Amino acid sequence: MLIEDVRLFYLAMPEIQDIGDGSQDALLIRIESEGIVGWGECEASPLVSIANWICPMSHSACKSVRDAVFGQRIETPEDIVKLGHAVRSAGLDIAQTDHTWSGVEIALWDLLGKRLDEPVYRLLGFKEALPKTPYASQLFGDTPDSTLEKARQCRQQGFSAVKFGWASYGRGTVAEDNAHVEAARAGLGEEATLLIDAGTVWNEDIDAARQRLATLEAHRVLWLEEPFVGEALHAYGALAKSLHKVQLAGGEGASNFHAARNLIDHGGIGFVQIDTGRIGGIAPAKAVADYAAQRNVVYVNHTFTTHLALAASIVPYADDAQSVICEFPVEASRLALDLVEQPLSLVEGKVQLNDRPGLGVDINQATIEKYLVPVEIKVRGKTAYSTPDLA
């Protein structure tokens, strides 16, 4: 299948709030070849990745993603993997490359699955896609009372695992932070799994993280996520040595296989969380899942947006019986909720990939039209990018 008709759509809510909700906009990729359409989504700043898609060459290792993929052919899974290497090499000196390529790569898997009439997890060599236990992923409340109430609601909705993160956690006093963790556990009851996401708030300050550990241990938090920025391996490694039952989780910021591997090798993490929309798509995510399994680290998806992104993020560890938990956004924006026509179904409280060719979800064209952000980029007076037609 020839890669020539690739369209990038920047979608956004009418108003973007200054909160940690990554579902407020989206960069959607549509690839059509031989009458078949594949869809992918980047977890990226849409405008920056659109520029990265069409930017003029700076030198031999600083080329646009478009230059590397346009006119190439894919017929097999290996072709997609090879093309990924070519894109990374051609765009080595553009930091945004992996974020941009991710959505294109995902669309290529969707396209190839539809062409071969197979779900993508089967193209990866998996016999089946196991149901995953979704954990509800959401922001802490503004007050401990609000956090407690949010935790209760999640239990009422049937979630047996809940993650709270971001918002003010780590920014106030230790006592304030601990009060939120206590409230979360109180709202969930003793049985449910509690996860805490610090959202890199302590940068590389190991002591700031250590001060919160006793409360996390006391309330049986399964993992403390992203205490530090993802590259601060020394801080992860040092904090890991201070833990008893709580484990570290991290990796969502990894924009290539090696960044995730380094956290496993040197960061002492127990859970590696991969966003297929950032790491360069499904193939590098699968490589991380394989490596994690060798090292007894549990692979988990990172997803905060649509069910297209969710499907793409579950596929790389679809048959992993050791990793039964999966991030499931419960506070997604209207845009994210309405983009996909067949959201992943919850069967007896578990998330199941749709057993259809490709990624198994269809895109609602009316949602694209409704939230489309028109963009035009001109270089030397010539249009380098202009929001394309829908079909």
Place this chain on the structure above:
Amino acid sequence: MLIEDVRLFYLAMPEIQDIGDGSQDALLIRIESEGIVGWGECEASPLVSIANWICPMSHSACKSVRDAVFGQRIETPEDIVKLGHAVRSAGLDIAQTDHTWSGVEIALWDLLGKRLDEPVYRLLGFKEALPKTPYASQLFGDTPDSTLEKARQCRQQGFSAVKFGWASYGRGTVAEDNAHVEAARAGLGEEATLLIDAGTVWNEDIDAARQRLATLEAHRVLWLEEPFVGEALHAYGALAKSLHKVQLAGGEGASNFHAARNLIDHGGIGFVQIDTGRIGGIAPAKAVADYAAQRNVVYVNHTFTTHLALAASIVPYADDAQSVICEFPVEASRLALDLVEQPLSLVEGKVQLNDRPGLGVDINQATIEKYLVPVEIKVRGKTAYSTPDLA
């Protein structure tokens, strides 16, 4: 000084060649405040970083560089360091952030130095800027004979250290690669320092690198640079154990302090090479220089473009008496050569920072006009970026 008047200029040669010459375009940053003008340069894809400068907010950790710096004030070096933390935090989920901020940060140092009437190296706490021995940095020839001739010419020009890199090295047979190394040594003579740059050609293939080591050792190569992609710490670490006198060099791709530190901690490198135009500017580069000194690793600049970039890349280790070598581009494009009015002088064959306020170089406005690439970006019909006036 209030940061409000920030202008980004995309400059490019009329024709960009598909070779490893990073001087063919430039993203120049001009900041004016209180009648003083500071200049900086990003080592980045210009169009991608322009989009990153003005991109609409996606969420609280996905904001443009402009949003984070506009309306802020700097009066002291610490203000620039703090602003860097704020920019990285606001742009955490945009991979391009550090590449874009680098040029802005460099321009802020230039501006502050001019305001305080001090060279930037003094703002960093250094008493003096030591002369550095420049090594000529250039591509291998097309044939071993051509490599030999290039090496001879460098010696005739007075260089006592020469680096060959990229082009076909690592892509042909071991014998072909070795022939180029032998030719380089033959052309340089026995006395000169020879450096080899593999330009990440082996990705993470440790054996491919090992096959070339005997010849590198035999011809007394000081360092083998970037055998692998910068994040492949395990490959660097494994190769380092196979070396005798040759040392590994790497780090040019580091887009933050931690990435460079990780190569020092886990990659077994003997030389850490930092591009201030990528790592987030002068402050994080200085932090790497300080850390390298603690770990007995030699800090070296990475520069392949203008003397503005060269000055900014020497400043972070200006007083480092242990690190006397400096990358000095000898094949820069006309654009790069003509952009700066006071190139760094060679005094008795050594590079010396200009002892003037700021970074000590002036920008030739006619060069900007000559190579300017007009760009316009519209979002929702409104102009988000349009190439600004020169003054």
